Amino acid sequence: MTQTASLPTKTTCPYCGVGCGVLAALEPDGSVSIKGDPEHPANFGRLCSKGSALAETVGLEERLLYPEIGGRRAGWDEVLDLVAQNFAAAVAEHGPDSVAFYVSGQLLTEDYYVANKLMKGFIGSANIDTNSRLCMASSVAGHRRAFGSDTVPGTYEDLELADLVVLTGSNLAWCHPVLYQRLAAAKEKRPEMKVVLVDPRRTMTADIADLHLAIAPDGDVALFAGLLRYLAEKEVLQEGYIEKHTTGFNQALAAAGQLTVDEVAASTGLQPAEIETFYQLFAEHERTVTVYSQGVNQSAAGTDKVNAILNCHLATGRIGRPGMGPFSVTGQPNAMGGREVGGLANMLAAHMDLENGLHRNLVQHFWRAPRMAEKPGLKAVDMFEAVADGRIKALWIMATNPADSLPDADAVEAALKTCPFVVVSDIASETDTLRHAHVKLPSTGWGEKDGTVTNSERRISRQRAFLPAPGEARPDWWQIVEVAKRMGFAQAFAYSSPVEVFREHAGLSAHENNGARDFDIGAYAGITAPEYAALPSFQWPAPAGDARVHPPAVIPEAAAKRRLSGTHSETWRSHGTGPGSREQSSLGRDDDGRETGMPRPELRRVEGNSIRFFAAGNFYTPDRRARFLPVAPRPRAVTDAAFPFTLNTGRVRDHWHTMTRTAKSPRLSGHMAEPYAELHPADAARFGIGEAELVRVESSHGAVLVRALVSPRQRQGSVFVPMHWTDQFSARGRVDALVPPITDPHSGQPASKNVAVRLTRFEAEYYGFAVSASRPVMDGLDYWALARCTDGWRLELAHGKPLETPENLLRRLLILAPHGVEIIAYHDARQGSHRMAAFDGDRLLGALYLSRAPVAASRGFAVEQLGEPHPDPRSRYRVIAGRAGADRPDPGAIVCSCFGVGANQIAAAARGGCTSVAAIGETLQAGTNCGSCRAEIRGILEANLVVAAE
Structure with a gap:
């Protein structure tokens, strides 16, 4: 059938x-x-x-499928009993603060909610923090200082409506590619739109930028404080908005001092003319959106950077209206959902404040909690310091890998080794964190779990299961609930499905709210299981009676008056919510009924399907006014004679976090298959580092050994190393081992973008590249980086001295049997070149290429040979040669992962007459799916067009 x-x-x-x-x-x-x-x-x-x-x-390779205790398989009842007993015993003997949860933006909101409820309301400690602390904590702190709440005012639509988009500390093209494509499409339709990129590197995002400001590390406060001064001097302020809806402007302006353009240039490393151009653009374009991300947040001054940006938007009234506002884009799928349920150690659920006694009492009453946390818990970096010094006796880590992702990662790993009881919930069977777990809990992964997530524009969407849970994997919310029951809290954790958790979450958001808090999804407090199953995405707030949830034909007049009364009034439609509907006039009127040009007092504006906050004030501070924050540049000198370079860490285009998911995809490893250090050509020349050689990057905390990528896109004196590689995929690529545990004093977010390091060229005796049908063994090599390919594995390697004969190295890497395997080889001892391949009949088991310089073999060709038969000597000799014949040109390094198109193919198409990215797409399909590679295609195209012209 x-x-x-x-x-x-x-x-x-x-x-x-x-x-x-x-x-x-x-x-x-x-x-x-x-x-x-x-x-x-x-x-x-x-x-x-x-x-x-x-x-x-979504395959089951390297999945954790069964619970384990001390490395042995165990049943769920046994492991849950053990977890509950150990946490309860630690609390009884050492107090609630002796235990901790470290959770993740990979959790669903329902998982996050029950974890927060158990820790803060029933164990009685706020020692629950999240890896979102490493991502967006400075943004949260900045929002709360300025707005009185962690509110993102705008929407994605604003990027398309803006006349000026400022991207600061955001490599949107690689880190938020779909949002980047929306912006690029808008700019293509409206070429007059301006884009400014503020980033030490000329990232691929610069492809659509009209102006790139290669700012010095942590120069953002000076840049935006200077902008505030400039706006005041040029009289571009919205004085009516400042007077009516804010406080503290004069103090903020005074803190900026007399920051002339020349003084800003001295603090930022930029040219005065560049700064003047940026300031003029900002002054001239009312519809301005400032998008910021990790380059702003991951700093010892991250919160001040955020507030320096917010100050400029508040001073010009450019907030909450279409095409304008500050916009924080989050790094993880549910960083926002975690913030909504209080996943951070200094917050409560439903955007309530842990330090606010009224909020604590409200949540405690709603939860009927016996033991409410009364003070903030330990933030991520502090939490693992407490693990190291013995204050934390029991630790539960969920859906994250702190042994690689936290700063001072070697110290974090050492702390895990000494912690008396470590529980890890994960989907992967091998991570650098999981290997230190006393108890391993198999969780369901994407495609298997069911719940909700919230994106950067406050849009709540469903993740739905379409695959069965494998083995004995269980949802994270279920694991937490079962432990809570065993700790004696069964009545409060009597959930049997995620809809019950979501319903309670929605109910808490509306509990005694009445417009006093920004986060309100009370419209869903009575959601049924079928409604939850069919729930479309929606943008909060969605209070009880929200017309978008249950749209009436006409809102009854009495209800409309209630909704528009008081200080928390809203703009509501009277007919539907579709894209074609119109909002009522939002212009305020004076005593004579004339329009004032200022928005009337609304909590939020509805435009199309988008909801915005603060167009007419009504912030969530006690007096409902926004706070200007007096911030001033305070440079933190990190480099010195011993460590003269500045390290910046971040993401690559096709990998995610510590690669427990993306490393399963051969094509995602095709673009960047190994860790690297991006260096300016002048810096590489200074240390004698050639293209594709190896470089040791070292700080006072640790060191990595990575491939050198020499690029004029890098700022001189700086080095970029991506964050993704772990001990599972590289010998010495854990870059967060270099990052010191320095954090922002307000947010607790680590400073991952400004680390003092030094560079040393690695003296390699030989470099190597290998392909293998089975996972190779890399023991003893100074350098290796492993990645999946379609029919096996690809391996980059190097070593500082001879280990053994080339053939013995081949046999050891590929774990070859002593007999029955045919090895053919080419050796040039004088040149130090060795090429070998092992066959079992017609099947290629693997090949190894060694050289004194970085190996020049075609990676794409060698990888393809693992899946092809080799019945004749000619095809086998091609394997040894490491390249195809003239009839099969080498595609080159993969540029377009979606269609497997290489740099050589794009260059050939350019020389063959393709003169635009669109033409390349028509010829090769490259860049026609996700579009993330278009900037790289353009670079290759332009380089080859210049060569052709010469």
């Missing part, structure tokens, strides 16, 4: 905070197909390279 494909399941991508809608279908052969959801308002059908490859990451 022939099986038919299942209907697609509407779900949400598990990667960045854009929150793209996905259509996932289970095919008759058991495979999964993935498409973008054209109806989802975050992406309208677009997906990036990672989202497009989701089907390649």
Whole structure:
């Protein structure tokens, strides 16, 4: 009987905070197909390279499938009993603060909610923090200082409506690719739109930038404080907004001092003319959106940077209206959901404040909690310091890998080794954190779990299961609930499905709210299971009676008056909520009924399907006014004679966090298959570091050994190393081992973008490249980096001295049997070149290429040979040569992951007459799916057009 494909399941991508809608279908052969959801308002059908490859990451290879205690398989009852007993015993003997949860933006909101409830309301400690502390904590702190709440005012639509978009500390093209494509498409339609990129590196995002400001590390406060001074001097302020809706402007302006353009230039490393151009653009364009991300947040001055940006938007009244406002884009799929339920150690659920006694009492009453936390808990970095010094006796880590992602990562790993009781919930069977767990709990992964996530524009979407839970994997919320029951809290944790958790979460958001708090989804407090199953994405707030949830034909007059009364009034439509509907006039009127030009007092504006905050004030401070923060540049000199370079860490285009998911996809490893250090050519020349050689990057805390990528896009004196590589995929690539545990004093967020390091060229005796049908063994090598390919593995390697004969190295890497394997080889001892391949009949088991310089073999060709038969000597000698014949040109390094198009193919197409990115797309398909590679295509195209012209 022939099986038919299942209907697609509407779900949400598990990667960045854009929150793209996905259509996932289970095919008759058991495979999964993935498409973008054209109806989802975050992406309208677009997906990036990672989202497009989701089907390649749902396999069960290297999955944790069964609970374990001390390395042995155990049943759920046994492990849950053990976890509950150990946490309860620690609390009884040492107090509630002796235990901790470290959770993740990879959790669903329902998981996050029950974890926060158990720790803060029933164990009685606030020692629950999240890896979102490493991502967006400075943004949270800045919002709370200025707005009185952690409110993101704007929407994605604003980027398309703006006349000026400022991208600061955000490599949008690689880190939020679909949002970048929305911006690029808007700019293509309206070429007069201006884009400014503020980043030490000329990232691929610069492809659409009219102005790139290669700012010195941590120069942002000076840049935006100087902008505030400039706006005041040029009389571009919105004085009516400042007077009516804010406090503290004069103090903020005084703190900026007499920051002339020349003084800003001295603090930022920029040219005065560049700064003047940026300031003029900001002054001249009312519809301005400032997008910021990790380059702002991950700093010892991150919160001040955020407030320096907010100050400029408040001073010009550019907030809460279409096409204008500050916009924090989150790094993880549910960083926002975690913030909504109080996943941070200094917050309460439903955006309430832990330090506020009224809020604590409200939550305690709602939860009927016996033991409410009364003070902030330990933030991420402090939490692991407490693990190291013995204050934390029991630690539960959920869906994250702190042994790689936290600063001073070697110290974090050492702390885990000494902690008396470590529980880890994960989907992966091997991580650098999991290896230190006393108890391992198998969790369901994307495609198997069911719940909600919130994206960067406050849009709540469903993640839905379309695959069965494998083995004995269970949802994270279920694990937490079962432990809570065993600790004696069964009545408060009597959930049997995620809809029950979501219903309570929505109810708490509305409890005694009445417009006093920004986060309110009370419209869903009575949601039924069928309604939850069919829940479309929606943007909060959605208070009880929200017309978008249950739209009446006409809102009754009495209800409309109630909604528009008091200080928390709203703009409500009287007919529907579709894109074609119009909002009522939002202009305020004076005593004579004349329009004033200022928005009337509204909590939020509804435009199309988008909701914005603060167009007319009504912030969440006690007096409902926004706070200007007096911030001034306070440079933190980190480099010195011993460590003269500045390290910046971040993401690459096709990998995610510590690669437990993306490393499963061969095509996602095709673009960047190993860790690297991006260096300016002058810096590389200074240390004698050649292209593709190895470089040791060292701080006072640790060192990595990575490939050198020499690029004029890098700022001189700086080095960039990506964050993704771990001990599972590289010998010495854990870059967070270099980052000191220095944090922002307000947010507790680590400073991962400004680390003092030194560079040393690695003297390699030989370099190597290998392909293998089975996972190779790399013991004893100074350098290796491992990645999946379609029919096996690819390996980069190097060593500082001879280990053994080349053939013995081949046998050891590939674990070859002593007999029955045919090895053919080419050796040039004088040149130090060795090429070998091992065959079992017609099948290639693996090949190894060694050289005194970085190996020049075609990686793409060698990888393909693992899946092809080799019956004749000619095909085998081609394997040894490491390249195809003239009839099969080398595609070169992969540029377009979606279609496997290489740099050489793009260059050839350019020389053959393709003169635009669109023409390359028509010829090769490259850049026509997710579009993340278009900037790289343009670079290759322009370089080859210049060569052709010469």
